[in-house]
Amino acid sequence: DAGVIQSPRHEVTEMGQEVTLRCKPISGHNSLFWYRQTMMRGLELLIYFNNNVPIDDSGMPEDRFSAKMPNASFSTLKIQPSEPRDSAVYFCASSLWTGELFFGEGSRLTVL
Amino acid sequence: RKEVEQDPGPFNVPEGATVAFNCTYSNSASQSFFWYRQDCRKEPKLLMSVYSSGNEDGRFTAQLNRASQYISLLIRDSKLSDSATYLCVPSGFQKLVFGTGTRLLVSP
Numbered sequence: 001d002a003g004v005i006q007s008p009r010h011e012v013t014e015m016g017q018e019v020t021l022r023c024k025p026i027s028g029h030n031s032l033f034w035y036r037q038t039m040m041r042g043l044e045l046l047i048y049f050n051n052n053v054p055i056d057d058s059g060m061p062e063d064r065f066s067a068k069m070p071n072a073s074f075s076t077l078k079i080q081p082s083e084p085r086d087s088a089v090y091f092c093a094s095s096l097w098t099g100e101l102f103f104g105e106g107s108r109l110t111v112l
Numbered sequence: 113r114k115e116v117e118q119d120p121g122p123f124n125v126p127e128g129a130t131v132a133f134n135c136t137y138s139n140s141a142s143q144s145f146f147w148y149r150q151d152c153r154k155e156p157k158l159l160m161s162v163y164s165s166g167n168e169d170g171r172f173t174a175q176l177n178r179a180s181q182y183i184s185l186l187i188r189d190s191k192l193s194d195s196a197t198y199l200c201v202p203s204g205f206q207k208l209v210f211g212t213g214t215r216l217l218v219s220p
Binding site for chain 2: 035045091100102105
């Protein structure tokens with residue numbers, strides 16, 4: 001069975017550029033989470049969706065960040081404009097109501 | 113108080129040792145709890161789920177203390193392959209907030 005699929009796996013971009021990260025959750029899962037991980041702050045919850053509806057986006061750092069889930073099989077996290085402090089590994093995870101998360105391999109973002 | 117607190121470690125133990133980590137949480141409404149394992153530069157993976165007072169799976173035991181609001185993870189007979197970061201997640205109405213994790217290093 002396919003797990004959570006994220007793309008790109010690695011991205012290097014320059015400050016000010018737009019970055020779009022993509023996620024395909026496990027088929028049948030109804031919750032999707034976006035996390036950001038850095039050495040300093042650990043694994044931070046940015047936003048999560050239930051049945052494609054954003055439930056809590058209080059973790060989104062600022063207006064430069066936005067996330068969408070247009071259907072049950074796809075979600076995007078966009079950063080516009082990007083800044084060096086956005087450099088991190090971004091994880092997408094999906095789950096059923098049980099709360100057991102299945103993570104993608106992550107997207108490693110470097111903003112120069 | 114942070115939602116979830118863990119000692120970042122690292123805990124350095126020899127092979128065969130028993131080691132325990134604690135995780136404290138602030139949301140008394142949390143009903144379920146999870147321990148995840150994360151290897152270096154990899155994604156977190158579920159290690160154990162706890163829905164009542166505790167759970168045991170081989171060398172791993174998780175215990176929940178609701179009165180004091182902490183959950184512990186005990187690893188017996190540590191293996192080199194247990195070296196990883198262990199993340200605690202209390203589940204509060206589906207908002208899954210992770211602790212910073214506890215790093216374990218098992219040496220020969």
